[in-house]
Amino acid sequence: MAEIDRVLIAGAGPVGLSCALFLTRSGIPVSVFEAENELPEDMRASTFHPATLDVLEDAEVVADLLADGLKCRRWQYRNHETGECAVFDMDVLRERTSHPYRLQCEQFRLTRAIYSRLGDNSLFELQFGTRVTHVTQSDGGVKAEVEGPDGQRTARGSYIIGADGATSRVRKAMGLDFRGEAYPVTSLTVAVRYPFDKQIEGLLSVNYCWTRDSHFSMMQLKDVWRVGFSPKPGQSHQEALQPGQVQARLQEIHPTEDPYEIVHAGAYTIHRRIADSFRSGRMVLAGDAAHLNSPSGGLGMNSGIHDARNLCDKLGAIILEDADESLLDRYSRQRRSIALDEVQVRSDRNYRRHRVKGRRERAEVWDELQRLTGDRRLMTDFLMESSMLRSLEKADLIE
Numbered sequence: 001m002a003e004i005d006r007v008l009i010a011g012a013g014p015v016g017l018s019c020a021l022f023l024t025r026s027g028i029p030v031s032v033f034e035a036e037n038e039l040p041e042d043m044r045a046s047t048f049h050p051a052t053l054d055v056l057e058d059a060e061v062v063a064d065l066l067a068d069g070l071k072c073r074r075w076q077y078r079n080h081e082t083g084e085c086a087v088f089d090m091d092v093l094r095e096r097t098s099h100p101y102r103l104q105c106e107q108f109r110l111t112r113a114i115y116s117r118l119g120d121n122s123l124f125e126l127q128f129g130t131r132v133t134h135v136t137q138s139d140g141g142v143k144a145e146v147e148g149p150d151g152q153r154t155a156r157g158s159y160i161i162g163a164d165g166a167t168s169r170v171r172k173a174m175g176l177d178f179r180g181e182a183y184p185v186t187s188l189t190v191a192v193r194y195p196f197d198k199q200i201e202g203l204l205s206v207n208y209c210w211t212r213d214s215h216f217s218m219m220q221l222k223d224v225w226r227v228g229f230s231p232k233p234g235q236s237h238q239e240a241l242q243p244g245q246v247q248a249r250l251q252e253i254h255p256t257e258d259p260y261e262i263v264h265a266g267a268y269t270i271h272r273r274i275a276d277s278f279r280s281g282r283m284v285l286a287g288d289a290a291h292l293n294s295p296s297g298g299l300g301m302n303s304g305i306h307d308a309r310n311l312c313d314k315l316g317a318i319i320l321e322d323a324d325e326s327l328l329d330r331y332s333r334q335r336r337s338i339a340l341d342e343v344q345v346r347s348d349r350n351y352r353r354h355r356v357k358g359r360r361e362r363a364e365v366w367d368e369l370q371r372l373t374g375d376r377r378l379m380t381d382f383l384m385e386s387s388m389l390r391s392l393e394k395a396d397l398i399e
């Protein structure tokens, strides 16, 4: 059999390494370039949805994630002062997925798991400290200019996947706009070591909470809890991040005798943006390089991994079975449409639902949540959407 040209992948985040996993498992060699000197360990995604665990398929990697994470079968919206709640039970999805739960697990555990499983695979190479600076293409392949420990050089491959995140150089080389906007309020996330689940009655592993005049989220991971909130009215995010302010905010949520052990506190700006196309010839985009959305509901990384699966199945057909390259246009149509009409719309709705203020507006949202959780058929329908199972079905229907 003739030697297969390498596919180049810019970025070793969850999407780039998922692409590496899918392609090498089909027998296609890859070269991954990662700007950082090691796998980034950032406090971003913490939820894997059922559809993503199904899509990952690789039994070893999924087993690693399950070992590192917490299965959250039930999650809730919660009035923190009264303890009233609206609980979604994902067990209703039992017939539709092999994983009827949200898996609470940091995104860096996925990248670590893939890296260690692919470590000695001869089809896989990953170059750390190596940044893709520019890409050009011809009929026969792509050339990426990369800057690494040994200076600048040119890497050649059959295709390049831009999985290099929000500031993607591959997207810039494709000459594409990244239209959209930033949300006005900076959000904060704090990781704390404290057994909230043992101290607050009725708390589940995923909680979207309201108090009379504020909102916050509480997400349990194996070693820490993540608490997400907005600065108080009139407060800048720099002020809100002062250690005393963070401590005070946590004490408002749950007073303790000793100060909390805070292991991380950070601020992030939320963007809602999308590239005009996910394909230009032999250059393709996936994940944050292609689309950004609010983290509410945990859809960004998940949808990026769905991009990776869809794209790599099509690249596999093109490279191994000589299928027509127009399949990549279908990839772009399918996944761009899902990013725009499903992921951005749904995450924006989650963002607004959680931040709704005013008694009447909140009462309307609360009634709706009670209606959804009180009826098995409505809850199943809601969870098919929020767990992203339906968006996979919808993508398949797009020609």
Ligand SMILES: Cc1cc2nc3c(=O)[nH]c(=O)nc-3n(C[C@H](O)[C@H](O)[C@H](O)COP(=O)(O)OP(=O)(O)OC[C@H]3O[C@@H](n4cnc5c(N)ncnc54)[C@H](O)[C@@H]3O)c2cc1C
Pocket (backbone or CB within 6 Å): 010, 011, 012, 013, 014, 015, 016, 033, 034, 035, 036, 040, 043, 044, 045, 046, 047, 048, 107, 130, 131, 132, 133, 163, 164, 165, 166, 167, 168, 169, 189, 268, 286, 287, 288, 289, 295, 297, 298, 299, 300, 301, 302, 303, 304
């Ligand atoms: C606070 C927060 C919470 C979130 N929670 C969730 C959640 O629960 N669930 C969810 O689904 N999503 C969540 N997200 C979104 C999620 O983090 C992103 O969608 C996800 O990281 C996208 O993965 P990616 O691989 O496309 O990009 P990235 O994770 O950004 O990875 C890109 C990689 O490319 C590298 N790189 C960049 N430029 C270059 C270059 N020129 N050359 C080589 N390498 C390069 C970077 O160093 C990085 O390693 C959250 C986001 C935030 C901010």
